[in-house]
Amino acid sequence: RNSQLPISDHVMPLDRYRNTALVDGIDVRALPLAGDCPAPASEGKQQQQQQQQHWFQRRLVQDTVGSGYVEFGDTKVLCSVHGPMEPKRSVLTDAGAEQSRAQLQVYYKLAPFASHQAGRVSYLPDETERRAASFLQDTLAPSLRLDRLPKSRIELHCLVLEDAGCCLATAVNCACLALVDAGLEMYDLVTAATVCRPVGATDWQLEVGDGSNSGGSSSVTLAYMRSLRQVAGMLVEAAEPLQPREVSAACRICEDPCKMTHSSLRQFLLDCLPADDRTAKIA
Amino acid sequence: SKPGMSQPMLTDDAADWNLAVPAEFAKALLANRLRLAATAASPSSRVGHVTPGCLGGAAGSAISVLGNTKFACGVSASVVELSAAGTAAAAAGCHPLLAAGVVLNADLPPVCSRAFRPGPPSDTAQALTVQVSDALAQSGCLDAAQLTVGPRHRLQLHVDAVCLSADGSLPDACLLAVSAALANLCLPRLVVPADAGHDDSNSGPSVRSTAAADVGVRRCPSGEKFRPAVLRPGSAVICTSFVAIDNDQLLSVPDGREEALPGAAIVRVFTAGGGDLPVCVVSVQMVGEAASELVGRCCREAVERHAACLAGPLAR
Numbered sequence: 001r002n003s004q005l006p007i008s009d010h011v012m013p014l015d016r017y018r019n020t021a022l023v024d025g026i027d028v029r030a031l032p033l034a035g036d037c038p039a040p041a042s043e044g045k046q047q048q049q050q051q052q053q054h055w056f057q058r059r060l061v062q063d064t065v066g067s068g069y070v071e072f073g074d075t076k077v078l079c080s081v082h083g084p085m086e087p088k089r090s091v092l093t094d095a096g097a098e099q100s101r102a103q104l105q106v107y108y109k110l111a112p113f114a115s116h117q118a119g120r121v122s123y124l125p126d127e128t129e130r131r132a133a134s135f136l137q138d139t140l141a142p143s144l145r146l147d148r149l150p151k152s153r154i155e156l157h158c159l160v161l162e163d164a165g166c167c168l169a170t171a172v173n174c175a176c177l178a179l180v181d182a183g184l185e186m187y188d189l190v191t192a193a194t195v196c197r198p199v200g201a202t203d204w205q206l207e208v209g210d211g212s213n214s215g216g217s218s219s220v221t222l223a224y225m226r227s228l229r230q231v232a233g234m235l236v237e238a239a240e241p242l243q244p245r246e247v248s249a250a251c252r253i254c255e256d257p258c259k260m261t262h263s264s265l266r267q268f269l270l271d272c273l274p275a276d277d278r279t280a281k282i283a
Numbered sequence: 284s285k286p287g288m289s290q291p292m293l294t295d296d297a298a299d300w301n302l303a304v305p306a307e308f309a310k311a312l313l314a315n316r317l318r319l320a321a322t323a324a325s326p327s328s329r330v331g332h333v334t335p336g337c338l339g340g341a342a343g344s345a346i347s348v349l350g351n352t353k354f355a356c357g358v359s360a361s362v363v364e365l366s367a368a369g370t371a372a373a374a375a376g377c378h379p380l381l382a383a384g385v386v387l388n389a390d391l392p393p394v395c396s397r398a399f400r401p402g403p404p405s406d407t408a409q410a411l412t413v414q415v416s417d418a419l420a421q422s423g424c425l426d427a428a429q430l431t432v433g434p435r436h437r438l439q440l441h442v443d444a445v446c447l448s449a450d451g452s453l454p455d456a457c458l459l460a461v462s463a464a465l466a467n468l469c470l471p472r473l474v475v476p477a478d479a480g481h482d483d484s485n486s487g488p489s490v491r492s493t494a495a496a497d498v499g500v501r502r503c504p505s506g507e508k509f510r511p512a513v514l515r516p517g518s519a520v521i522c523t524s525f526v527a528i529d530n531d532q533l534l535s536v537p538d539g540r541e542e543a544l545p546g547a548a549i550v551r552v553f554t555a556g557g558g559d560l561p562v563c564v565v566s567v568q569m570v571g572e573a574a575s576e577l578v579g580r581c582c583r584e585a586v587e588r589h590a591a592c593l594a595g596p597l598a599r
Contacts, residue, residue: 017403018388019412022381025361025439026500028342034474034501062351062450063396063539074339078447080394107401109392112443113341113357120359120441123390157394157401159445161355162340211339 018123030118052208054173054261056268058181066182070174073209074164077171079178084152102149104141108133108171110160116211132168133158136175139192139223139233143176145185154184164211168221168235169194173261180269188225189265190232193257195220195250204250206257220247222254226262306528306544313532318541331459333596335467343468347460347596350538351450353395356460359441360470362432362500379420383427385513387416387442389457396449407453414454414522414551414568415444415461421565422555424518429511433475436500440468440513451538454522454551462519462597469510472503517558519597520565523585525550527573535584548573552585557593562586 052073061067064080087103108129110121136158144154156178158171172192179186194207196219207219218238225232236247301308312318331349338344341357363384380387391399391408399405404412419425430438442464444457476499514520526534526541527548534541542549548571556562564582573581 017409019378019381019386019416021361021363021386021439021441022377023363023365023439025363028360028362028438028470028473028502031362031471031473031500031502033504034476035504060353061395061448063398063448076338078394082393082397107393109394111340111355111357111445112388112390112441113338113344113359116340120443123388155393157392159392159394159447161445162338164339 027118027120052210054170054264056177056265058177058272064182066178066180066184068174068177068181070170070177071209072166072170072173074162074211075167075170075209076161077167077174078159078161079171079174080157081154081178081182081184082157083154084149085155087151087153099151101146102144102151103153104137104144104146104156105153106133106137106140106156106158106175108136108158108160110163114160114163116162116164132171135168135221135233135235136171139172140175140179140190143186143188143190143225143232144179145187148185154182164209166194166207166209168192169207169223170209172221172223172233173265177265177269188227188230189262190223190225191258191261191265192221192223192233193254193261194222195253204246204253206253218242220250220254222251222258224255224258224262226259305540306546309534309541309544310528310532313528313534318534331456331596333459333463335463336469341464342470343464343466345460345463345467346447347456347463349452349456349459349536351448352452352456352538353447354444354453354456354460355447356442356444356457356464358464358468359443360468361439361441362436362473363439364436364499378416380416380425383420383425384430384437384439385419385425385442386439387419387444387461388412389415389444389446391446391449391453395446398449411453411457414553415457418454418458418520418522418553418555418565419461422518422520422553424515424520424555424557424560426512426515429513432473432500436475438470438511440465449539451540451542452524452536454553455524455536458520458522458553459592459596462514462521465514466519466597468513469508472505472507472509474501474503475499476501515558515560517593518555518560519557519589519593520553520555521585521589521592523552523554523581523588525552525581525584527571527577527581530574530577533577533580533584535588547571550578550581552581554585554589556589562589 055071057069059067060069061080064082067080069078084102110129112120112123115121156175158175160167169192172190176190195204196207197204197217199217221235222231223233236242331347333345333347335345337346338357342360343358344356346355389408389411391405393399393401432438442461444461524536526537526544527550528544548569550573551568553565554562555565567578
């Protein structure tokens with residue numbers, strides 16, 4: 001190895017079980033334009049002002065208890081539920097608490113081709129995915145009747161096929177759909193929305209799933225249970241500290257999209273029921 | 284239900300019979316032209332369907348559906364700079380597909396089935412990767428010359444096939460998605476400036492540089508796109524799986540339950556060709572024992588199915 005040649009400061013973690021490239025290359029999307037001209041301003045999509053609709057589908061995965069698939073714009077997420085199964089034993093948890101309610105374990109992964117940014121997503125999980133899994137677990141666990149399934153464990157697997165913005169909120173919606181499809185009792189449907197604030201802007205904008213306004217300097221994801229009028233979870237990601245009133249303003253903007261998604265999801269689940277059972281309303 | 288039609292609804296007695304003697308139950312269904320899998324009996328009709336270009340994050344993408352088995356495949360491209368010495372060193376002892384600049388991985392994540400756990404890829408996933416890589420390398424359908432960018436650069440393709448739902452015939456659905464994604468590949472037009480510098484001194488594959496300026500290749504400013512014919516026009520690589528029961532009955536493109544029938548042999552026939560290339564059998568892989576005439580019958584039916592796939596879901 002020639003020590004005079006530059007050594008990259010970004011080295012992919014070694015993956016011994018998969019095929020890896022002989023030589024690391026530059027993603028074609030990251031290549032500069034010829035003639036040293038800057039990227040044209042209209043290279044990104046035009047911002048969509050109208051509210052985008054969710055598209056729901058269930059029972060896509062054969063060998064699972066329940067599964068759901070949600071498209072929001074170009075963002076596509078697939079979730080599946082496994083269990084109830086035998087719980088994992090841990091010396092750190094209280095034996096009584098461990099046995100009285102089910103354990104919910106969430107795994108979140110982006111497909112290697114999911115990102116609209118230059119570069120592939122590694123097969124090995126990174127910090128962003130672990131944080132998203134943690135948020136999903138903290139958000140969905142309070143909405144489930146875990147006390148009805150003692151001494152058991154439920155696994156929720158989330159796979160993002162395409163991330164064009166509003167990915168985490170779409171994952172929450174998809175996970176809720178998969179849990180309902182699995183027949184698990186819930187206090188209420190959990191729906192989520194994300195607002196973001198681009199660099200230099202002062203107002204929050206609803207993040208849409210077409211990649212037009214994702215990747216801002218700050219974002220707030222709110223998960224909401226409409227019937228109970230309770231916030232199930234909130235995730236704030238910002239490069240600099242936010243004032244409480246800014247976070248409150250963001251949450252107020254998220255509330256209406258969450259309610260609309262709740263209505264859409266509820267109607268979809270009702271339409272999935274056999275005609276004779278449609279008189280029973282989902283709580 | 285009518286013979287030859289979709290999956291029959293099992294009564295309690297039939298379900299018990301299926302649980303106790305699944306091979307006998309499958310043979311009894313076959314005698315009435317019924318299948319456990321919810322598709323028709325003839326192999327040429329079990330071609331599945333493909334949705335190309337559905338994933339915007341990849342340069343080429345496709346989702347294949349074969350019964351209840353679903354695969355999503357995405358192709359990403361990167362530019363590498365290889366010296367002649369580096370090329371020879373890289374090509375020695377490595378897989379022909381890697382040497383051609385195609386890095387293929389098939390992934391079976393836990394989302395697709397309870398059988399797969401989070402963590403490193405399972406043996407099934409690694410075997411699937413090897414099967415698909417070998418089939419592509421031996422097919423003769425790959426045109427590595429299409430990946431050349433200027434005299435000193437080359438495109439490197441990362442082909443990632445992710446299973447969305449696993450229910451048997453995994454190589455069949457995987458190759459269907461991979462073939463469609465490679466045919467769907469659309470990249471920005473690249474230009475190599477005349478003054479792109481290149482350091483010939485010892486720049487082998489062990490040197491890693493991710494600075495864009497080092498590569499010397501640029502994107503065309505007009506946003507023009509081009510479609511490299513990595514797979515020769517009109518050609519594809521297809522896998523057709525069969526389950527042989529008692530060296531007598533053949534189930535084509537089986538689902539998970541049919542693959543797990545006790546005492547049955549699994550035969551996978553990889554075919555390649557189309558366009559100007561003749562359709563031929565590339566390789567046959569067998570798990571268990573099957574008579575040679577039965578394997579010959581599998582090959583003939585696989586060739587028929589290959590033609591049906593080229594005329595159907597993979598038609599361009």
